[in-house]
Amino acid sequence: MVNVIIFGPPGSGKGTQSEKLIEKYNFDHISTGDILRAEIKAETDLGKKASQFINNGELVPDNIIIEMLEKKLNTLNNSKGVIFDGFPRTTDQAAALKEMLKKHNEKIDIMLNLEVENQELIDRLLKRGETSGRSDDNLETIKKRISVYESQTSPVIDFYKNEGCYRGIKGVGSIDDIFSRISEAIDKCQN
Ligand code: UDP
Ligand code: MG
Numbered sequence: 001m002v003n004v005i006i007f008g009p010p011g012s013g014k015g016t017q018s019e020k021l022i023e024k025y026n027f028d029h030i031s032t033g034d035i036l037r038a039e040i041k042a043e044t045d046l047g048k049k050a051s052q053f054i055n056n057g058e059l060v061p062d063n064i065i066i067e068m069l070e071k072k073l074n075t076l077n078n079s080k081g082v083i084f085d086g087f088p089r090t091t092d093q094a095a096a097l098k099e100m101l102k103k104h105n106e107k108i109d110i111m112l113n114l115e116v117e118n119q120e121l122i123d124r125l126l127k128r129g130e131t132s133g134r135s136d137d138n139l140e141t142i143k144k145r146i147s148v149y150e151s152q153t154s155p156v157i158d159f160y161k162n163e164g165c166y167r168g169i170k171g172v173g174s175i176d177d178i179f180s181r182i183s184e185a186i187d188k189c190q191n
Contacts, residue, residue, distance in 0.1 A: 001106060002027070002081035002190055005088070006182075007156065008114030010145045011121035011128070012171050013178060017114070018085045020179045025186070028076050031085040032065055035072065037134075055135050057144030059089055059152060066096045073100060084108075090152055094159045110189045111160035112182055114171035118146055165189070 004027065006014045015031065022029050036054065039047035046064065053060045069087060076082065088094040101107050116124075122142055129137030136145065160166040167185045171178060 001079060002110075002186065003084070003101065003106060003108050004081065004186060005084045005108055005111040005160070006114070007111055007160075008171060009116065009118075009121055009149045009153075010142065011125040012114035012116045013175070014085050014114060016175060017179060017182055018083050020175070021083055021182070021186075024183065025081060027081040027083050028079045029083045029085060030069065030072050030087065032069060032087040032089075033085075035068060036060065051135075055141070057136055057141040057148060059148060062090055062092050062096070065089070066093060069093075069097070070100055088156055091155050091159050094156050098163075108160070108163065108165055110165050110167060110186060111157075111163075112185060113157060113166065113168050114178070115168055116171040120172060121146060 002025075004021070006018055006021075008014055015034075018029050018031065021027055036047070036050045040051045040054070041047070046068065049064065050060045059065075065087065073082075084097070088097050097108070122139070125137050125142045126139065128134070129142075136142070157166065169178065169181050169185065
């Protein structure tokens with residue numbers, strides 16, 4: 001099994017690149033953001049709790065996210081690998097993921113950090129906001145999400161540098177060029 005974290009600030013292309021990875025490698029995909037949006041749409045208790053945080057550009061608390069992730073992880077079987085998209089977002093979540101995987105004799109094989117400058121992120125997210133219908137794709141919330149990323153999420157980079165599986169990926173250029181960089185990194189770590 002190959003376990004991949006696709007990491008990066010909001011608008012860095014995690015979802016787009018995950019779709020291409022699924023197609024090429026048949027990995028399972030866990031996007032905590034997508035799960036949360038589905039819960040909101042279904043108006044569940046979890047969705048109701050999460051929507052306040054999401055609309056403000058804040059993180060949904062660790063305990064909620066970790067429990068949700070563990071449930072999702074337990075539904076997978078005979079997986080070729082998992083792409084974790086948008087998770088972990090804090091070092092506590094990263095530590096919890098490590099423990100969860102350890103129980104299944106698994107670990108994170110590679111953490112891919114999509115590197116994109118802030119102005120490019122803002123431009124991309126505003127453009128996405130024209131059609132996404134997402135409550136958090138507006139300028140005010142985008143700025144908040146980027147600052148939350150910098151203060152709470154970027155420390156996760158050092159966590160995986162310490163684990164020895166960190167890879168920085170230039171996240172600008174054509175979607176296919178970025179995908180080539182990602183594929184190359186994954187193929188190398190599989191051997
Ligand atoms: N979110 C969260 N924890 C997660 C995933 C998502 O708190 O593990 C919330 C957070 O408010 C975030 C929003 O959901 O700003 C959207 O997350 P998603 O990963 O979909 O957005 P992206 O960063 O990819 O634009
Ligand atoms: Mg996303």
